[in-house]
Amino acid sequence: MPRPESLTELHGHADGRRARDLGQCRTSEKIDRLSTPDRFPSRDRAICRLVQRVFGEMMSDTHAIAVIGLGYVGLPLAVEFGKTRPVIGFDVNAGRIDALRKGSDSTLEVSEDELRNAAHLSFTTDPADLAAATIYIVTVPTPIDAYKRPDLTPLLRASETLGMVLKPGDIVIYESTVYPGATEDDCVPVLERESGLTFNDEFFVGYSPERVNPGDKTHRLTDIRKVTSGSTPDVADTVDALYASIVTAGTYKAESIRVAEAAKVIENTQRDLNIALVNELAIIFNKMGIDTEAVLKAAGTKWNFLPFRPGLVGGHCIGVDPYYLTHKAEVIGYHPQVILAGRRINDGMGAYVAGQLVKAMLKRRIQVDGARVLVLGLTFKENCPDLRNTRVVDVVRELQDYGVQVDAHDPWSDAEEARHEYGLDLVQIPQDGVYDGIVLAVAHEEFKAMGAGAMRCFGKADHVLYDLKNVLDVQESDLRL
Template sequence: MKTNKKIAVIGLGYVGMPLAVTFAKNFDVIGFDIDKNKISSYQKNIDPTGEIGEEGLKDTTVKFTSNVDDLKEANFYIITVPTPIKQDNTPNLAPIESATTMVAEHMNKGDYIVYESTVYPGVTEDICVPLIEKISGLASPNDFKVGYSPERINPGDKKNTVENIVKIVSGIDDEALEEIASVYGRVIKVGTHKASSIKVAESAKVVENSQRDINIAFMNELSQVFNLMGINTFEVIEAMNTKWNSLGFYPGLVGGHCIGVDPYYFIYQAENLGYHSQIISAGRKINNQMSQFIINNVIKELMKYNKSSNSNVVIAGLTFKENTPDFRNSKVMNMISELNEFGIRPKIIDPYVKSYKGELEADIIGFEDIEEPIDVLLYAVNHKEFRETEDAKFINLLNNDRAIIVDLKNRFKQYESDVIKYWSI
């Protein structure tokens, strides 16, 4: 049963598009994005994100559009645009302000606007609401309602989908909270959590990812120390995880658009209030240095074997996480940059990335394109396709004279030998 709510989802990336398709099962939905090429792809049932797929797009009733005038048809707006950071790691609110402006220019009295984009506490009420009021001439909360419901999408995860993740909801007042909870409750199978205020909901999002960032940073720091001690970090974690209250975090690269970005929003607002974040800032520093730490060890091993820039370096995985085609903000890109500094142009195998055009020197290839023996195999992303590939397919490509495995996922330890040098974080 569809209701009188007509929903417009603004921003159709890895968050907005699955959300729009999910809502369309119970509501009339407009899916809006300023990227005309993206909209054209969706209209042709082409899903570059891989989150919904061709069949999912064929079945959905979402009206995909890049025509801003179509927003006039809606009365419940959900903004899911990116909230990136600037070069100095301060929040870049331009996308959310632009989306807010578009909505304010086309909304009507009585409409609802819900933000899902990650922000620091206070952005919705202190920045977005005044902007809406200025442009629309309406006043909140009497003329329109706002709310915040942090996105919890996990790209590439087919189990924890929109419908199966508890949704935090909040509103500008009690009436807004109940209505927003009711709308989301129609599509979220596992239910909603009503936050006491918008600021609490905003805080929950940045804290979720800051907590993970700090825990991974702790493991990354341990891995650097254990490297000096000659101890395998994964073996330590395996032993530690036998205790019931071990948290199960592992060292690794922290990229993407959430864990590597959201902590900066918290740090920024804390600084505005006169507090210098120590733990969160330290975690960001450690995680940002991991790419350099890894490649420095690669170069040291190459130098031991008198190998140089003509070495055949193959990186398995380019994306920021497994089972997704998204390599924006991937720390693998940082490792490529570090290799380029030493005159090395690596080859990349990744089943989710078909081509790469950018400033960095790297070549996207397939297994079948590897003709020369591999001097360095850098196993970076544990894609499902890689996990289903027999170890021998990787090992047989290594240089029989001398090869190095740099293993970020603890897969190939058993192949260490007089010929194969094994190194892991």
């Protein structure tokens, strides 16, 4: 594929042209600001010249960007940049790299055509290859451990790897969700130690939090406004211009790296708390015998009522990120109450769902110990193969504790991953007429198309159908959240 003559050539529609032209205007302004280093004191002039060199190389589309971590976040980023400039896509998973080289993305975030069109993108597992880059973007996971404490291991290992190839003038941009201060307090010392270079003298950092929504084909990387930041004002301009070159929705330059880190972590904390509220409401209304969905629809007729729905809260963001913020709060001497209360409610929903199903089965005189239950859906959200931190597994484990034999069926899940991560053997084709309970846990399109009648075919003559996602009409299921 030949290199496009301009950025606007990549986007034929009018909105894309306007957004890209705006990005180019911003870029020109930033180049002008960086073009007069003599107005700074001597030390700052040296810094400015380093940033100016890197900035010029970066915007010339001739020097490489390296993306570290090629999952749901990193791969779309590498592909988008790889349309117009050299990009080194790095991942420690050799199987992942082999598949991408063959044009296959198991996350389904990027199509074969999109991979093919990223003509300047190469893939590697060799850290030495990263030395060819001047800009490094880190998109590795930031999970929690068994005690719900932040686990920065992937982030710090990525920083160690980059520290060994870092050169004067290089910029490292982090996208992984962290608590405020992690980039400068935890990652930068690793970069300094491994590289022997001095932060903000010889290398620089930025932070631009990812906002990927796995499985969402409407809100994709280029369609979501990007928050950016840098360790100096000029680096902040550089980072902002870099993302403005690919994000048609525009960018927002935060006042500091800590502000950008905090903004990201509260995005998901706010959503977690809103879901916790409706989960608690669902528990209350269920005790009252009131249909929660009916209540939410009625309340939703007011213009400022937020349309959240009850459910299991999993995935790599919402069920994890609040613990990063609460950890940092406790480190500085404050014990959060509201945030952790919301987490307790959401973390307890798997047990609540299992308990409701067991009660309904007992009311029908169905023997629970030894009963068979089919769970439809295992991924953490609909129409997406992502199994990370899925809370459907909480329902499975709770039912197993009651002595129930649980089968899980999910057309989107990778069977090997489900076995490796959760010890579950997925059922490819559930048997008809053998289940005492059926739980619709994930609203995949396949299950919506199936309908209540086909779902009930899996059940015995007397069974309980529990619709967690309100996919079915209220009269079509026996229980719903």
